[in-house]
Amino acid sequence: MKIRVNGEEQVLDGVATLADLIAVLELAGKRVAIEKNGEIVPRSRHGEERLSDGDELEIVVAVGGG
Amino acid sequence: MSQDQLVIAGKAYASRLLVGTGKYRDFAQTAEALDASGAEIVTVAIRRVNLGQNADEPNLLDFLPKNRYTLLPNTAGCYSADDAVRTLRLARELLDDHRLVKLEVLGDPHTLFPNVRETLKAAEVLVKEGFDVMVYTSDDPIVARELADIGCCAIMPLASLIGSGMGILNPWNLKLIIEEAKVPVLVDAGVGTASDAAIAMELGCDGILMNTAIAAADDPVLMARAMKLAVEAGRAAYRAGRMPKRFYSATPSSPSEGVISARK
Numbered sequence: 001m002k003i004r005v006n007g008e009e010q011v012l013d014g015v016a017t018l019a020d021l022i023a024v025l026e027l028a029g030k031r032v033a034i035e036k037n038g039e040i041v042p043r044s045r046h047g048e049e050r051l052s053d054g055d056e057l058e059i060v061v062a063v064g065g066g
Numbered sequence: 067m068s069q070d071q072l073v074i075a076g077k078a079y080a081s082r083l084l085v086g087t088g089k090y091r092d093f094a095q096t097a098e099a100l101d102a103s104g105a106e107i108v109t110v111a112i113r114r115v116n117l118g119q120n121a122d123e124p125n126l127l128d129f130l131p132k133n134r135y136t137l138l139p140n141t142a143g144c145y146s147a148d149d150a151v152r153t154l155r156l157a158r159e160l161l162d163d164h165r166l167v168k169l170e171v172l173g174d175p176h177t178l179f180p181n182v183r184e185t186l187k188a189a190e191v192l193v194k195e196g197f198d199v200m201v202y203t204s205d206d207p208i209v210a211r212e213l214a215d216i217g218c219c220a221i222m223p224l225a226s227l228i229g230s231g232m233g234i235l236n237p238w239n240l241k242l243i244i245e246e247a248k249v250p251v252l253v254d255a256g257v258g259t260a261s262d263a264a265i266a267m268e269l270g271c272d273g274i275l276m277n278t279a280i281a282a283a284d285d286p287v288l289m290a291r292a293m294k295l296a297v298e299a300g301r302a303a304y305r306a307g308r309m310p311k312r313f314y315s316a317t318p319s320s321p322s323e324g325v326i327s328a329r330k
Contacts (some may be wrong), residue, residue, distance in 0.1 A: 025117060031127055032115055032161040033160035035152065039110065040159045060156050062127050064096060065111025065142050066086025066228075066277025 003055045018049040027038050027059065069148025070305065072273050074250055075166060075198035075219040077136070079106045080243040082267070083297040084138065086250065086277025090286060093129040099280055100135070102290035107170055109138040109275070112157050135212070137161055138200065139160035140168040145181065147171060147188035154192060167192065168199030168254075168275075170202035178255075182209050186216065193217035200255050205239040207246060221247060221273060225266060225309050229278040234265050244270045262290075262294035268308070 002011050005025070015021050018045060022028055034041050035058040041049050071078040083106040090096040104274055108130060117125075129166045130137065139157035141150035156169045171188055173181030180203050193200050193216055198218040201213050210221045223243055226232035233256060234240065250272035257263050257276045266274055274297055283289035 008117065011307060016209065022239070030115070031125060032159065033112075033159070034158040035156055038152070040155050042159060054133065058152075059117075060112050060153075062110040062116045062137075062139065062157075062160060063113045064087040064090060064093075065128055065140055066088045066109055066275075066281075 002025040003051060003053070003057060004016070005057045006054065007061055015051060017049060018051060021051060021057070022056050023060070034058050046051055070301070072250065074107075075201065079136075081106045081294075081297075081300055082273035083263075083294055084109070084273060084275040085280060085290070086275070087126060087130070088277050089281035093124055093126060093256055095286060096126070097129045099186075099290040100130075102287045102294065103280065104294045106136070107136045107138050107166075109140050109277070111142050112139055112153050112160065117201075131291070136166060137164065138166055138168045139164070141170050141188075143172070144170070145172050145184075147184040147191065148182070150188040151191050154197060155195075165196060166198045166200070166219075168200045168202065169218075177266045180204055180224070187210060189213055189216045189218055200252070205236055205243065207239065207242040209241045210251070211246060214247060218249065220250045220252055220272075222252045224255040225253045225262070226256030228255040229282075230256060231279055231282075232256055233258050233262040234269075237265070237269055240269050240271065241268070245321070257293075260292040261294050263296040264300035264303070267297055268304050273297070 014044055015024055071080060072082045081104045083103055083105050084107040085103050086109045087096050139155045139256045144150040144153055150169055152330050158164055169188055171181045171184040173179050182204060183226045185203060189199055189201055199218045201218045202221055203209055204215060205223040213221055225234045235316055252273040252275055253266040253271050254275040257274060257279045280286050280293060
């Protein structure tokens, strides 16, 4: 399966849900927010949100800024 | 002293100094400067997570205790209404249904001047979606009025360009905005040192938001304290009401009578 994460193409196998992706990217337990194809996916739905080929994801954190 | 609080979107704050969290040496220095500033509202930016970074990398949010600071996620770096709205929807998700946000839509990478047309567009969407929008804008009184009419909870005109430290370049426009505003007016961007902050507050600004003036000082923690004092001093002077200026007309402070006479 090919998806784009933060603008970078990723080829991933055995990743069915957003929660799987979070684990693969070693982001489990981190404070992040995720948008899939332009829509927010709330944290409570990460376990059930299925990924499919061509999905575009943005995963963000809070950083220093003014 | 009577209560003199800054009220934004129905919440009262004792400090009128809002500070950013960017450009510090490290998170420890950020935390120390924030503490010295006395700020209660602090801005954060929203950025893509570094993929493949080491898992133990510290997180800014761990240095900003929830019970102490109200976070103000911003849309710095956004050049369209759409990107700004998406960024703040992500911020709301990231910060557990957080509503208070700083909207800025830039129009030019060199000057970082706001794109007012896109700012107005984004403000309308965000207000409809229930965000409390503090909005960075140019120092145009008509635009400020339109943003307030849309429902923004604070208008934040620039005093000079973001990160320039040029100070208060157009006090007259700021004053026009302040005199007409139905919502708090905060100077956002341009303050370089403590006297700039005091001048802005003496004009009647409800508060100041700054980042670089503190973070880029040789001693950020000391400058944070200086800014705290300057904002307090400027506010007190504004409330006290300054004496009128008398041009070419000196008046002595000491009695004119009873001066000993010159010896003959």
